[in-house]
Structure formats: C-alpha cells, structure tokens
Amino acid sequence: MTSRLVQQLGAHNVAGATAKALAEQVRALILDGRLTVGERLPSERALALELRRSRSTTTRVYDLLEADGYVSRLHGGGTRVTLPHTATSADGAPDESAIDLSIASMDSTPGLYDATVRSLPRLAAMRGTSGYSLRGLPELREAVAQLFTERGVPTDADEIMITSGALNAFNLVLATIGRRGERALVEQPTFPHALEALHRHGYRLLPTPVDVSGWDERHLTDTLLHERPHLAYLIPDFHNPTGATLSDVERSRIAATARSVGTQLIIDETTAELDIDRGWTPLPFSAFSPQIITVGSMSKIAWGGMRIGWIRADRSVMARLLATRPSFELGTALLEQCIAVELLQEMPALTAHVATRLHAGRDAVASALGSFETISMPQTSGGLSAWLDLGAPVSTALSLAARDHGLILPPGPRFSTGGVLERRLRIPITLPPERTAEAMDRLRLAWDDVMTGGTAAGAEMPRSAVI
The missing domain is CATH 1.10.10.10 (Winged helix-like DNA-binding domain superfamily/Winged helix DNA-binding domain)
Structure with a gap:
C-alpha cells in the first residue's frame, strides 16, 4: 500500500x-x-x-x-x-512582513460596522433565551431561503440550517451521512480543506479534471456510472481555484447521472456570488434534484471573520443533521447571525462591492503578469483567483523560492489529490491592487531564482492554511 x-x-x-x-x-x-x-x-x-x-x-x-x-x-x-521555530525579527517579534497568498479572501465589506450596530437590538431581545440555536435564527433561515427562491429554487426555512461557516457545514454533513471506506468523487483541482475533511472521514478519493475551460463532463459522468461513489463534492460556480462555471445543461446531466447511481451530490456555493462580468447566471444545482445538499457562506461576500454558513437540504436529511449536530456543537454564535440578517437585506450592495473589488484585483494581477514571458493568465470572469499556467512543472520550486522573498504561495499540487498540477499556480485576485503589485514583485524575484537555478537566503515563513 x-x-x-x-x-x-x-x-x-x-x-x-x-x-x-x-x-x-x-x-x-x-x-x-x-x-x-x-x-x-x-x-x-x-x-x-x-x-x-x-x-x-x-x-x-x-x-x-x-x-x-x-x-x-x-x-x-x-x-x-515537525516545524522549525518561527523566524523572528531583530527585536524578537514574529516576522509579519510576509504576504500570504494562501488566503484568497477580501477584507470586510464597508457595511459591516453599520450592520453590526443595527443588529444589537435584535441580539438584546434574545437575552432571556438560552442562547442556543441548533437550526439558526428563524429570520436568518428565512433570508437564506429567500436567496434560493429568488435564484429559481423555491425553498422553505425548514430546509435551511445555519452553521459556523461553509467548512463547518461540510464537516457536519460528512459526520451525518459519511461512510468510512467509501469513495468520493472530487474535482481536481479543488478546495484543499475539503480534501482533508474527506480524508479525515475515511473516504477514498476519485478525482475528475477541471480546468479554466471547464469540466470534462464525460469523465465526470463516466466516473459516476462506473465507480458509483457514495458522494461527489463539486464547486460549480466560479470554481476554486480555476474560476470555471458549469452550464445549466451540464448541471442537469450530472444531477441526473448522480441520481441514477445513488451518488449524493454535495454542492459548495461559497463562491457563487463572486461575479465580475460572467454575463449570465446559472440555476443553482439544487434546481435539478431535490436530493442535492448545498453549503454556502457569508465569508466571501461580507468578511471571513464572520463565521456564518448554511446548509440547504430536504427535510429528511435536515432531521439527521439536527440529530448529529449536538455531538460537536450546539449552534452558531447569535451575534454573527444577527449581523447576517442585516447584511442579507443589502445583497445588491454587497455583491456590487465584491464585483468592484475583484475587478480591481484581477486587473492588478493581469498587469503584473505582463512582464512574465512564459506565464499566461486565463480569462477570469469571477471567483477568488486566477489559475495560472507556468509553462513548466516548477510550481513547488517556485513556492519554495517565494518563501525566501517573504511570499507564502501554495503550489499547484496543494489543490490536487496526488502530487500533480506542477504547471499550475493559484494567484488570489482578492488583495488591494497595491498589495497585489508588491506580491507580484516578490513573485518575480522568486521566478528569476527558479529560472536561473539560484536561491535567496531568507528566513522560513510559517505554514498557513489555503482558503
């Protein structure tokens, strides 16, 4: 083995x-x-x-x-x-000069402060309660259900559970329906922490390829038909990290195939609202099958520090989720839920702000990459990042060289199931343009080191998560 x-x-x-x-x-x-x-x-x-x-x-x-x-x-x-001791500066303080490109997330929306202030009377009104909320606040579940309804999938609040972020939601789903030793179909590349969660729950992974041009639908459906995995985890809107989007026709065929072989689809919509200029809007995957489980989050449209996510599932699955959840948590923080109620009343403003920020971030990355002769940036119509083709299998070498220049940069294989994708690199488009320009200057130094076989003498940067 x-x-x-x-x-x-x-x-x-x-x-x-x-x-x-x-x-x-x-x-x-x-x-x-x-x-x-x-x-x-x-x-x-x-x-x-x-x-x-x-x-x-x-x-x-x-x-x-x-x-x-x-x-x-x-x-x-x-x-x-093990890890070596974290490098420190001359005065003994931790080195905070590194730019971390392992996190593809923006700072908070300008409306967060006002929404927090407006949420306080709602929170105060609940002081006489226990404070525990397994399902989530009724008004927040209604607001999330309304989002689905407006997108073309009639949804009731009873089909919604509020969680502490999308990854928390995914882990709760796996804890509820998971089967150790079974197979799970996953995209390659995909969100690394989802792969880790599936490994932790004992799944054997079946990768199916995705690139900036989209999915290999035939490979995906053939894998479903021949392998009959227990579940499939997909990111169909502004896929992380490629930015691709599945068409309605593809969604319909994949949903029908999964239903025919008994594969449970778990759809991650964390990036669904990150549209810059796609020019069209697909139906939610759940429009094509009532059995689909969907997870979503406020982290990309409001702020990563506000840990609010949700699960949409039919009532039979929701009953199982409610039975499982108390074994590891008793609900989601009420203050964040109260703030989310306020923010969801301003969705057009939230999504407009996100589109503006992502547009500026995308332009900054594209401008900086103009000086890299062999690196190509694909068309990126939304999402968190640009999925670059380096022109050579040097992603891990570039990641290591980048650390010597104070740049934390996960290599392409970080997003895969088995050490592949060495030609690829994910660059977030979520940083302010000036910060992006500085990061790309450091990337250029690392690139020159790799291309010339040189190395820079620098302190190790701490390991960080990939988001």
Missing part, C-alpha cells in the same frame, strides 16, 4: 531526484499543509522501496529534513513531521 507521503509526492515527479531535491519536495509538502505536524512518515527502508531508490538516499533525505527542523526521529518511534 502506497504511503501518504509518496501519494503526495507523486512518484513520477521525483524520479531521479537527488536527496536534496527530495528533501525540498517533502519540505514543501510540510510548509503548505499537505503533511501535518505530528504525522508519521514511512521508515527509511519503506520509503526506499516505494521510491525504488537506495536506502542511503532516503536516509540522506531524512537527515537533511531533521537538520532543518522539519522531522524528528526517535529510536523505535519512527520519523514524524
């Missing part, structure tokens, strides 16, 4: 690599979270057998990682992932 380390490395990507190059690849996996702190790695002998390399080579790999603080080795206890 292939170890997780070799799955993440992708044996084809490290064939013939030196011990130093292998150590760099493992370090990249650790820094961007594909290998977790405390995780046990294969023994030197086992790794040598998997990679078909000599024992001395794998011993050297672990020696290099241990010397830099990325693994610890105990006699009889194996080799485990």
Whole structure:
C-alpha cells in the first residue's frame, strides 16, 4: 500500500531526484499543509522501496529534513513531521512582513460596522433565551431561503440550517451521512480543506479534471456510472481555484447521472456570488434534484471573520443533521447571525462591492503578469483567483523560492489529490491592487531564482492554511 507521503509526492515527479531535491519536495509538502505536524512518515527502508531508490538516499533525505527542523526521529518511534521555530525579527517579534497568498479572501465589506450596530437590538431581545440555536435564527433561515427562491429554487426555512461557516457545514454533513471506506468523487483541482475533511472521514478519493475551460463532463459522468461513489463534492460556480462555471445543461446531466447511481451530490456555493462580468447566471444545482445538499457562506461576500454558513437540504436529511449536530456543537454564535440578517437585506450592495473589488484585483494581477514571458493568465470572469499556467512543472520550486522573498504561495499540487498540477499556480485576485503589485514583485524575484537555478537566503515563513 502506497504511503501518504509518496501519494503526495507523486512518484513520477521525483524520479531521479537527488536527496536534496527530495528533501525540498517533502519540505514543501510540510510548509503548505499537505503533511501535518505530528504525522508519521514511512521508515527509511519503506520509503526506499516505494521510491525504488537506495536506502542511503532516503536516509540522506531524512537527515537533511531533521537538520532543518522539519522531522524528528526517535529510536523505535519512527520519523514524524515537525516545524522549525518561527523566524523572528531583530527585536524578537514574529516576522509579519510576509504576504500570504494562501488566503484568497477580501477584507470586510464597508457595511459591516453599520450592520453590526443595527443588529444589537435584535441580539438584546434574545437575552432571556438560552442562547442556543441548533437550526439558526428563524429570520436568518428565512433570508437564506429567500436567496434560493429568488435564484429559481423555491425553498422553505425548514430546509435551511445555519452553521459556523461553509467548512463547518461540510464537516457536519460528512459526520451525518459519511461512510468510512467509501469513495468520493472530487474535482481536481479543488478546495484543499475539503480534501482533508474527506480524508479525515475515511473516504477514498476519485478525482475528475477541471480546468479554466471547464469540466470534462464525460469523465465526470463516466466516473459516476462506473465507480458509483457514495458522494461527489463539486464547486460549480466560479470554481476554486480555476474560476470555471458549469452550464445549466451540464448541471442537469450530472444531477441526473448522480441520481441514477445513488451518488449524493454535495454542492459548495461559497463562491457563487463572486461575479465580475460572467454575463449570465446559472440555476443553482439544487434546481435539478431535490436530493442535492448545498453549503454556502457569508465569508466571501461580507468578511471571513464572520463565521456564518448554511446548509440547504430536504427535510429528511435536515432531521439527521439536527440529530448529529449536538455531538460537536450546539449552534452558531447569535451575534454573527444577527449581523447576517442585516447584511442579507443589502445583497445588491454587497455583491456590487465584491464585483468592484475583484475587478480591481484581477486587473492588478493581469498587469503584473505582463512582464512574465512564459506565464499566461486565463480569462477570469469571477471567483477568488486566477489559475495560472507556468509553462513548466516548477510550481513547488517556485513556492519554495517565494518563501525566501517573504511570499507564502501554495503550489499547484496543494489543490490536487496526488502530487500533480506542477504547471499550475493559484494567484488570489482578492488583495488591494497595491498589495497585489508588491506580491507580484516578490513573485518575480522568486521566478528569476527558479529560472536561473539560484536561491535567496531568507528566513522560513510559517505554514498557513489555503482558503
């Protein structure tokens, strides 16, 4: 059985690599979270057998990682992932100069403060209650249900549950309907934390390709028909990270195929409202099948710090969700729910602000990339990011070089299931233009290092999540 380390490395990507190059690849996996702190790695002998390399080579790999603080080795206890101490500045304070491109999210909407003030009387009126809210506030569930209804899917408040963000919603769904050892169809690339959640719930993953031009619908439907996975996780609107959108015709066919083989579709609509200039609006996936489970969030249209998400599901699934939820939380914070009620009354203003910000961010990235001869930026009509083609399989090398210039940049394989997509790079379009310009200046320095084979001497930046 292939170890997780070799799955993440992708044996084809490290064939013939030196011990130093292998150590760099493992370090990249650790820094961007594909290998977790405390995780046990294969023994030197086992790794040598998997990679078909000599024992001395794998011993050297672990020696290099241990010397830099990325693994610890105990006699009889194996080799485990660690992180070196976080770099500090001259005055002993943490180095905060890095630009973090692993997070594709904007700062808060200008209306957040006023919405918070307006929400306080609503919150005060609930002081005499227990404060627990498994389903969510009725008025917030009504507002979310109205969003679905306005988009073409009549929805009742009883079909909505309010959660602490979309990822929390996804984990609650998996805790409720999940089956360890079953298969799950996932897009490749996709949202990394969704992959981690599926792994944690014991799923075996079946990737189906997505690119800036869209999905390989035949591959997706053939996988559903022949593999009959228990569930499929899809991001159909401004897909993260490619920005692609499924057409209504594709949604209809995929929903029908999934229904025919008994695959539960879980649709992530976190990015559905991030339209810049797509020029058309698809129906929600749930319009094509009543059994579809949809998760959504306020984090991209209002603020990531306001942890409000939701689940739309039929009443039978909702009953199971309500039975499962108390085992790990008793509801969502009331203040955030009260603020969300106010914000959802201003959806046109929210989405207009988001479109303006994303348009400026997209233009800033496109302008900066004009000086990169071999990197192409695809048409990006909305979403969080641009999914770049680097023209060569250098994504991990570029990510490592970027850290030496104070730029945290997840490589393409971070968004995959098995060490592929080395030609690809996700660049957020969510930063202010001036911050984007600074980040791209640092990317240019890293790019020059990779292209010339040089390295910059710099302190390690801390590992961060990819959003």
